[in-house]
Amino acid sequence: GAVVSQHPSWVICKSGTSVKIECRSLDFQATTMFWYRQFPKQSLMLMATSNEGSKATYEQGVEKDKFLINHASLTLSTLTVTSAHPEDSSFYICSAVPGGLGETQYFGPGTRLLVL
Amino acid sequence: EDQVTQSPEALRLQEGESSSLNCSYTVSGLRGLFWYRQDPGKGPEFLFTLYSAGEEKEKERLKATLTKKESFLHITAPKPEDSATYLCAPTEGGGSEKLVFGKGTKLTVNP
Numbered sequence: 203g204a205v206v207s208q209h210p211s212w213v214i215c216k217s218g219t220s221v222k223i224e225c226r227s228l229d230f231q232a233t234t235m236f237w238y239r240q241f242p243k244q245s246l247m248l249m250a251t252s253n254e255g256s257k258a259t260y261e262q263g264v265e266k267d268k269f270l271i272n273h274a275s276l277t278l279s280t281l282t283v284t285s286a287h288p289e290d291s292s293f294y295i296c297s298a299v300p301g302g303l304g305e306t307q308y309f310g311p312g313t314r315l316l317v318l
Numbered sequence: 319e320d321q322v323t324q325s326p327e328a329l330r331l332q333e334g335e336s337s338s339l340n341c342s343y344t345v346s347g348l349r350g351l352f353w354y355r356q357d358p359g360k361g362p363e364f365l366f367t368l369y370s371a372g373e374e375k376e377k378e379r380l381k382a383t384l385t386k387k388e389s390f391l392h393i394t395a396p397k398p399e400d401s402a403t404y405l406c407a408p409t410e411g412g413g414s415e416k417l418v419f420g421k422g423t424k425l426t427v428n429p
Contacts (some may be wrong), residue, residue: 206361234415245405245419246362295361305415307352309361 205229206298208310215286217316223281223313227294231276232298236307237269240293253277276301286317321345324406324420331396331427339391339423340348341406349409351389352417353382362405365391394429 205228217223225235234253238246250271251259258271268290270282279298283290293314298305323342331337343351343404354362362390368384375382379400381392391404403424407417 204364208361234412236416245421247419248416251416293359297361301416306352306364306367307410307417309354310360312361316358 203229203250204300204306204308206296206308206310208301208313210298210313212310212314212316214309214318217287218285220249221283221315222255223283223294223296223315225281225298225310226277226299227277227298227308230298230300232279233276233301234298234299235273235279236297237271237281238295238297239277240295246295249281263303288317291315291317321418322406322408322412322420323363324404324423326423328350328424329426331393333397333427333429334395336392336396338393339384339406340402341389341408342351342387343389343406343407343408344387345418347414349415351384351406351408352391352405353391354390356405356422357402364412365404367387368402368404393425396425398427398429401425401427 208227209224235252237249240246249264252271252273254273260266273279297309297313325340350367353365356362366382371386379394383390399413403422405422406420410416
């Protein structure tokens with residue numbers, strides 16, 4: 203149980219284009235989802251907290267107009283990287299918290315983004 | 319100032335050689351401390367949650383313990399498949415559900 207998927211698993215795009223990453227909880231409903239970014243040999247850095255039906259809460263230093271988050275249902279959150287640039291290349295990972303089952307975050311497999 | 323410090327940064331063990339990983343934290347108002355395992359190129363895999371000092375949890379060759387300032391992940395008789403980066407993440411404090419991740423300990427177990 204508590205399986206989280208991400209799509210795509212990797213993406214290569216040209217500078218200036220937008221990329222959408224999906225995060226789905228497959229066997230539970232998630233009222234809260236989190237988006238993280240991880241650079242090589244670094245730990246996970248929280249980007250934003252996403253609650254179903256409300257606006258995402260962004261961490262300090264994260265541009266909300268660049269990283270658009272939509273949590274439209276209890277099983278799906280999306281992260282759109284708008285006008286991507288090479289410095290946005292990273293490993294993006296989402297996590298989901300099963301509603302009513304405590305605070306354990308279950309992570310997706312991650313999405314590798316390379317912006318050329 | 320780092321809220322979470324994991325040591326050592328890297329650890330090499332021979333198969334069967336037991337050891338411990340350390341996680342020191344300075345957050346107050348802790349709601350829980352989480353241990354995850356991360357394989358290269360993958361998302362973290364949940365291992366344990368510890369909620370109060372003195373608590374211990376076990377899973378196969380792993381045992382996690384918690385004090386007011388530290389958590390330890392003990393690995394008994396490790397196998398090569400235990401090779402991974404182990405991440406410690408206490409909640410942010412002040413009642414927050416957000417996790418603060420340490421930089422991890424990269425464990426390599428040689429056959």
